[in-house]
Amino acid sequence: MSGHLVENNYTTGAIRAMELDPFPNKPAGEFICNVISNDWVNEEYKLVVLGAHKKALTAVAGQFFHLLCPTPDGAEVWMRRPMSVYRVDQSGGRIEFLYKSEGRGTRGIATLKSGDEFNIAGPLGVGFWLEPDWKNIVVLGRGVGLATLAPLSQMAFEAGVNVTALLSARNRDVVMSRDLFESYNADVIELIDTDGSSDVSNVKNIIEGLIKDQKADAFFTCGSNRLLNLLKDQGRKYGIPGQVAMEQLMVCGVGACYVCVRTFNVNNERVLRRVCREGPVFKMEETVGW
Secondary structure (H helix, E strand, O other): OEEEEEEOOEEOOOOOOOOOOOOOOEEEOOOOOOOEEEOOOOOEEEEEEEEEEOOHHHOOOOOOOEEEEEOOOOOOOOOOOOEOOOEOOOOOEEEEEEOOOHHHHHHOOOOOOOOOOEEEEEEEEEEEOOOOOOEEEEEEEOOOHHHHHHHHHHHHOOOOOOOEEEEEEEEEEHHHOHHHHOOOOOOEEEEOOOOOOOHHHHHHHHHHHHOOOOOOOOOEOOOOOHHHOOOOOOOHHHOOOOEEEEEOOOOOOOOOOOEEEEEEHHHHHEEEOOOOOEEEEEEEEEEEOO
């Protein structure tokens, strides 16, 4: 059973300038969704699957929803929680979120059961985009950041773009999203702390090998400042563009409160941008890090 649309819909309008936002006219709304399942995928992360209104299913990789989390302990959760889209199944009328249950908001989400209702608002923000001349991209992420990057595999597959996914984690038991990447024919390389393969020097060697083999037309990352800096350095050295999904605390999620402002370097000038409104996806070369 799919979710239904609350009457007080709103639209995001042109979130960024046309030349920066490849999807400027995105419908957004507040939706009451039906929980289909909410299961553990490993010892730390859960996957919640929702039946959603067709307008919610217009979300693209990198966009997020603002979730009205239930209480985990009887006290109200005052603020919505931003969460990136993990997967959209338009034919099945479903949307999925992969999350780590640790704060009050996500612990509240973890209490949801099949048949419960869940209030979400979105899709919001600027998502990832692919340029027509990109034939091979490199996706590098760590931890829950891979939940944000994983939908890129579907976007790239549908555009005929090859993906090499470098998945970093503390150990193999918490490597995220491998199945989703592989379902869209991505080449997957695991980078694990316990065997040393996640060391920056090793990751750098892998990336330089991909560049040499002409398998790196663009870089994409999320979830680790050291990986972001590595890709920025390689992009600057070899002239390879990139995009990063920024993680930041938010309050309103629509650009009104300015709580999520971060500093960016644009044409050698420091400028402030709202992660929820001008992002969360930005050009990698303009980011300062976090």
